[in-house]
Structure formats: C-alpha cells, structure tokens
Amino acid sequence: MVMAISLSAREVTLLKRVGEGLLQPLRPDWLLAKPDLAADLKRLLAMDFIGTTRWNQRTGRYENPACSGRGVEMARAYVEEFQRCDPISPRLRSRRGPTPIYSVINRTELERTRYFNEFLRVHQTTDGIDLHLYDGDTSVGDFRFWRAPGRAPVGSREVALLTLLQPILLRATKDVHSTSTAAGHRLPQLTDRENQIVGLVADGLTDGIIARKLGISYWTVRSHLDHVFEKLETPNRATLIARIHREGR
Structure with missing residues (x-):
C-alpha cells in the first residue's frame, strides 16, 4: 500500500x-x-x-x-x-x-x-x-x-x-541486466565482474578506460583479465576478443 x-x-x-x-x-x-x-x-x-x-x-x-x-x-x-x-x-x-x-x-x-x-x-x-x-x-x-x-x-x-x-x-x-547478458559476452564460468570486463574488452576499450568506467583501479582490471585468461585457457587479448565475437555476436 x-x-x-x-x-x-x-x-x-x-x-x-x-x-x-x-x-x-x-x-x-x-x-x-x-x-x-x-x-x-x-x-x-x-x-x-x-x-x-x-x-x-x-x-x-x-x-x-x-x-x-x-x-x-x-x-x-x-x-x-x-x-x-x-x-x-x-x-x-x-x-x-x-x-x-x-x-x-x-x-x-x-x-x-x-x-x-x-x-x-x-x-x-x-x-x-x-x-x-x-x-x-x-x-x-x-x-x-x-x-x-x-x-x-x-x-x-x-x-x-x-x-x-x-x-x-x-x-x-x-x-x-538482461541487455548486458544477452549481448553475447556472458560466459557461465566467469563472475559478473569478469563478464562485464570481457564485454568492454570486446567493445574495444583499453584497460585504463575500463578502469575509469567501472570505478576500479587499472591493476584490478588486469587481475580480472588474468583470471579470465586462465579460466578460458585463452593466451591473450586478441584471442579472447575473437572468441567473444565468434560465440556471442
């Protein structure tokens, strides 16, 4: 009421x-x-x-x-x-x-x-x-x-x-939330923050811009990406971007 x-x-x-x-x-x-x-x-x-x-x-x-x-x-x-x-x-x-x-x-x-x-x-x-x-x-x-x-x-x-x-x-x-997860960037093995950063990487943003956009430090972004590379067994940024565009876009 x-x-x-x-x-x-x-x-x-x-x-x-x-x-x-x-x-x-x-x-x-x-x-x-x-x-x-x-x-x-x-x-x-x-x-x-x-x-x-x-x-x-x-x-x-x-x-x-x-x-x-x-x-x-x-x-x-x-x-x-x-x-x-x-x-x-x-x-x-x-x-x-x-x-x-x-x-x-x-x-x-x-x-x-x-x-x-x-x-x-x-x-x-x-x-x-x-x-x-x-x-x-x-x-x-x-x-x-x-x-x-x-x-x-x-x-x-x-x-x-x-x-x-x-x-x-x-x-x-x-x-x-549904828009961000339906954009092809959401991977179940990643945390919400990791998925968010992966989406911004796939959109072409640099680590510095991602840090400012999310209100976190540059090194926090780098740490999240290191975890992403390990979880996805992906060697580098270029391979990650290619995978995201291939699987989600």
Missing part, C-alpha cells in the same frame, strides 16, 4: 521525467551516461548521492558499482574495501521495499564503526535510504540514496516516492 503524498507542480514534473527516463533503454552505466536523469532523480528525492551495486550470491560480494554525486573513488572504495565492514547492507538486503538506514541501525551504533568514520563521513554521506530489488527470489541490484550532513532526516516522503518508483526501477534494472 502506497502512503499518501503531496507533490508540488515541480515535483510532479520531476517524477514524470524520471519515470519516462527510466522506461527508456538504459546502459549499465546510466547513472554516469545519463547525468540529467540522475540529477532529476536526486532532485526529486532531495538527495546528494545515488549509488548502485549488484549482490553476487555465489561470491557473497557486491559488484558492478556506479554512483552519481560523488567521485568514482567512492564506488571503488566500497567494493574493494568497505563492503567488508558495512554493517547496514546485510540488514537491508532481504528487505523488499525502500528502507531508511536508521530504521535498522541505531545512529550512535553506526557512528562508532569504521564504516561510518572512514567511509561514510569521509564522502559526506551520513543519512540515507536503500532499495534492494528482487525478481522473484533473485537479487537484481540495489539503489542507495544518501544525504550530506546537515540535511533534513530521511523519512516517510522518501519512502513514499521510492515506493512509487520501485516497479520502474526494478524494470530498468532487470532490462539493463
């Missing part, structure tokens, strides 16, 4: 634009590729930051980070380091609707953690609401909406707006 919410004319316009934008075909990196859409979504929800990841049940890790409102170093730091001490996401991952973070953890408790002091506070994101999306029992991704210190606390208005947007966000996330 969606709670009642009163919207101004400006907010109605933003809601319409966001809905229409999310219903268009989107790339996996749409938060960066469509800055106007990301900005409209932030304005509608009065947020400073939007982040996305995807939970990999097999590896037990969050992958494929992207963010708008903060630098790519925040996304990289989360997946490479701080998800290991994140006290919030494990409590929210099974929730099926938008959930303010302070409904699952006491602020005093959070402020005592390394996650808060070395990650959230460093990146000026100290209050938020998360939305984990499911297709049946399968996690297809999540959205993390956060505010900088000094802003109004997240509350029922944000819950109501995200409840309205949840079906559209779910559809967009599912479509992005």
Whole structure:
C-alpha cells in the first residue's frame, strides 16, 4: 500500500521525467551516461548521492558499482574495501521495499564503526535510504540514496516516492541486466565482474578506460583479465576478443 503524498507542480514534473527516463533503454552505466536523469532523480528525492551495486550470491560480494554525486573513488572504495565492514547492507538486503538506514541501525551504533568514520563521513554521506530489488527470489541490484550532513532526516516522503518508483526501477534494472547478458559476452564460468570486463574488452576499450568506467583501479582490471585468461585457457587479448565475437555476436 502506497502512503499518501503531496507533490508540488515541480515535483510532479520531476517524477514524470524520471519515470519516462527510466522506461527508456538504459546502459549499465546510466547513472554516469545519463547525468540529467540522475540529477532529476536526486532532485526529486532531495538527495546528494545515488549509488548502485549488484549482490553476487555465489561470491557473497557486491559488484558492478556506479554512483552519481560523488567521485568514482567512492564506488571503488566500497567494493574493494568497505563492503567488508558495512554493517547496514546485510540488514537491508532481504528487505523488499525502500528502507531508511536508521530504521535498522541505531545512529550512535553506526557512528562508532569504521564504516561510518572512514567511509561514510569521509564522502559526506551520513543519512540515507536503500532499495534492494528482487525478481522473484533473485537479487537484481540495489539503489542507495544518501544525504550530506546537515540535511533534513530521511523519512516517510522518501519512502513514499521510492515506493512509487520501485516497479520502474526494478524494470530498468532487470532490462539493463538482461541487455548486458544477452549481448553475447556472458560466459557461465566467469563472475559478473569478469563478464562485464570481457564485454568492454570486446567493445574495444583499453584497460585504463575500463578502469575509469567501472570505478576500479587499472591493476584490478588486469587481475580480472588474468583470471579470465586462465579460466578460458585463452593466451591473450586478441584471442579472447575473437572468441567473444565468434560465440556471442
């Protein structure tokens, strides 16, 4: 049941634009590729930051980070380091609707953690609401909406707006995932991140560009590719590209 919410004319316009934008075909990196859409979504929800990841049940890790409102170093730091001490996401991952973070953890408790002091506070994101999306029992991704210190606390208005947007966000996330996996790059023996990098390699991107696009380090890209070469028994990049185009395109 969606709670009642009163919207101004400006907010109605933003809601319409966001809905229409999310219903268009989107790339996996749409938060960066469509800055106007990301900005409209932030304005509608009065947020400073939007982040996305995807939970990999097999590896037990969050992958494929992207963010708008903060630098790519925040996304990289989360997946490479701080998800290991994140006290919030494990409590929210099974929730099926938008959930303010302070409904699952006491602020005093959070402020005592390394996650808060070395990650959230460093990146000026100290209050938020998360939305984990499911297709049946399968996690297809999540959205993390956060505010900088000094802003109004997240509350029922944000819950109501995200409840309205949840079906559209779910559809967009599912479509992005199905598009990326149907492009001929998905190999079952590789992780989601490895498949993502293989797809970008097949599209002709260099390792440096892939690193910047995904918000990870150059050497992380190289490490993933080394694992890909080993798993696929592929000697080099050229052979990998030829295989991907032969099998998937």
